[in-house]
Amino acid sequence: MVERPVECNQCKRPIRVMYKEIVGDLMICTEMCGECPVLEQKLHGQPLSTPAKEGLTGAETGLCCNNCRTTLESIKMGNPLGCSECYEVFADLLLSEISAANALPASVKKAIAAKRAQPLHIGKTPQNPTQIPSSSRLNALNEALNEALKKENYEQAAWLRDQIKDITEKGSS
Amino acid sequence: MKEKSNLPPSLLEHIPWESVANPIWPATTFILHRNLVRYPFPPKMSEANFKQTLPILSEPFTQLPLLSNPTFLPADQITTFEKEFLYEQFLASDSLQNTLRGQGFVVDDSSKFLGLLNIQDHLQLLLIDTQGAWENAWNKLNQIETKLSASLDFAFSPRFGYLTANPALSGTGLVVQAYLHVPAIIHLGQLPETLLKQGDEGITATSLGGTTDEVIGDLLILQNAFTLGVTEENILHAIHSMSMKLMALEKSLRSHLKNEENPEIKDQVCRAFAILLHSYQIDAKEALSALSLMKLGLDLGWIEGVTDAKLTQLLFNCRRAHLSSLIQEPLTEPHEAARKRAEFLHQQMHGIVLKIEAR
Numbered sequence: 001m002v003e004r005p006v007e008c009n010q011c012k013r014p015i016r017v018m019y020k021e022i023v024g025d026l027m028i029c030t031e032m033c034g035e036c037p038v039l040e041q042k043l044h045g046q047p048l049s050t051p052a053k054e055g056l057t058g059a060e061t062g063l064c065c066n067n068c069r070t071t072l073e074s075i076k077m078g079n080p081l082g083c084s085e086c087y088e089v090f091a092d093l094l095l096s097e098i099s100a101a102n103a104l105p106a107s108v109k110k111a112i113a114a115k116r117a118q119p120l121h122i123g124k125t126p127q128n129p130t131q132i133p134s135s136s137r138l139n140a141l142n143e144a145l146n147e148a149l150k151k152e153n154y155e156q157a158a159w160l161r162d163q164i165k166d167i168t169e170k171g172s173s
Numbered sequence: 174m175k176e177k178s179n180l181p182p183s184l185l186e187h188i189p190w191e192s193v194a195n196p197i198w199p200a201t202t203f204i205l206h207r208n209l210v211r212y213p214f215p216p217k218m219s220e221a222n223f224k225q226t227l228p229i230l231s232e233p234f235t236q237l238p239l240l241s242n243p244t245f246l247p248a249d250q251i252t253t254f255e256k257e258f259l260y261e262q263f264l265a266s267d268s269l270q271n272t273l274r275g276q277g278f279v280v281d282d283s284s285k286f287l288g289l290l291n292i293q294d295h296l297q298l299l300l301i302d303t304q305g306a307w308e309n310a311w312n313k314l315n316q317i318e319t320k321l322s323a324s325l326d327f328a329f330s331p332r333f334g335y336l337t338a339n340p341a342l343s344g345t346g347l348v349v350q351a352y353l354h355v356p357a358i359i360h361l362g363q364l365p366e367t368l369l370k371q372g373d374e375g376i377t378a379t380s381l382g383g384t385t386d387e388v389i390g391d392l393l394i395l396q397n398a399f400t401l402g403v404t405e406e407n408i409l410h411a412i413h414s415m416s417m418k419l420m421a422l423e424k425s426l427r428s429h430l431k432n433e434e435n436p437e438i439k440d441q442v443c444r445a446f447a448i449l450l451h452s453y454q455i456d457a458k459e460a461l462s463a464l465s466l467m468k469l470g471l472d473l474g475w476i477e478g479v480t481d482a483k484l485t486q487l488l489f490n491c492r493r494a495h496l497s498s499l500i501q502e503p504l505t506e507p508h509e510a511a512r513k514r515a516e517f518l519h520q521q522m523h524g525i526v527l528k529i530e531a532r
Binding site for chain 1: 208210212213214216217271293307308315319322327328329330331332333334336337338339340341343344345347374375398399400401402403404405406409410413414417418420421422424425428
């Protein structure tokens with residue numbers, strides 16, 4: 001909602017450089033941090049992920065996706081994955097990166113640490129589309145109500161009870 | 174804008190928040206990330222890949238009965254201003270201004286759906302709900318994805334779920350953002366404690382500025398922290414439950430403010446009124462903060478002559494691209510935008526009365 005992003009478009013560090021390109025009647029602004037590889041690409045015209053460049057890093061680290069040439073080093077730097085096969089090639093690293101980014105529930109982290117065979121993905125699958133039941137809203141409200149009562153926040157509990165009553169009445173009419 | 178817009182007229186005429194159902198919870202966005210199995214992900218695509226995939230991705234939308242009159246907009250055929258309009262309209266997280274040839278957007282007449290093509294992932298399906306009917310909104314988005322999957326082969330693995338360029342979004346590939354307008358919690362200094370006490374490991378709080386240190390327009394954004402290891406229902410339940418707790422707290426604090434004298438908050442509302450009425454130029458951040466306090470003042474009975482719906486509309490419409498569209502003038506220079514925004518807000522303040530009197 002601010003009129004200019006405050007972070008690098010690529011890595012979310014504070015902006016140091018604003019790069020403007022005029023292509024025909026179109027002006028393209030890219031905001032970047034000082035260390036941005038995109039800046040190097042813009043200034044020297046070298047693509048970010050040329051096989052030669054990636055190959056060099058890949059040789060250094062030894063692990064590289066054969067399909068898209070994404071390297072282990074590149075993933076460790078937080079760069080995006082290149083293709084579906086990267087998930088097979090870098091499976092273990094990805095899990096530790098996702099876990100380090102606090103993007104896994106504690107229960108899943110514990111299961112991984114204990115080397116328990118727990119499925120990671122438990123949501124929708126291509127074979128099994130899901131629907132959210134209409135009772136889901138009531139469940140969330142009831143949970144909030146119980147918590148408010150437990151903390152003796154009676155004013156909040158009263159408001160939540162009104163919300164539940166509204167939904168229940170609408171549902172039965 | 175004086176020049177003819179490349180965006181469909183319905184998008185310019187119907188803004189999602191013109192009929193917001195809940196003043197404290199004005200909007201929720203649902204975003205599904207998907208990739209095609211046979212192509213590299215967009216960060217690794219060649220120019221030929223972009224050219225090849227764009228028609229493959231855009232074509233199935235034209236045959237979707239779930240969308241009303243879907244329109245495909247190639248990124249190189251709309252202006253940077255129009256991209257900013259889309260960014261504002263759909264409360265997108267990342268700027269769309271750098272999108273180029275081989276990337277594109279799909280919108281429809283509902284003004285609530287945005288498809289992002291070849292940006293970060295091959296597909297990002299975004300639906301915005303302003304009616305509080307979040308189960309319906311999610312189920313509609315889910316149906317859109319299911320229909321698309323009949324003609325597009327999405328990258329999926331049983332272990333990691335739907336595969337995304339950012340591995341932290343794999344699994345469900347679903348990001349839900351609830352926008353909560355909570356000025357009482359923020360101005361009474363209760364936000365850090367509330368987030369600590371009510372915190373849920375599955376939810377992160379942020380704001381339009383990307384941090385909770387400064388919550389622009391007092392709009393707090395709750396977002397799911399996990400997409401892997403949880404179901405879609407888990408995500409929606411956690412967001413809804415946390416939103417209801419914060420709404421109950423906000424209501425309770427407002428009720429205290431009504432009954433107890435609080436000179437600091439009264440002063441802030443008076444100053445916000447004066448800023449909106451008398452500024453010569455005003456940037457978007459300052460305008461949002463002032464409008465937020467006006468909404469609070471209205472609810473507390475300190476302001477009259479306006480509805481909450483109108484203030485909510487102003488809150489979202491005073492951003493540059495929407496303002497530019499409303500006044501039909503291109504606002505390229507920041508100072509010009511700030512001056513025109515002040516002028517626009519002066520007009521909108523007509524008939525609004527401050528009921529607080531200095532003693």
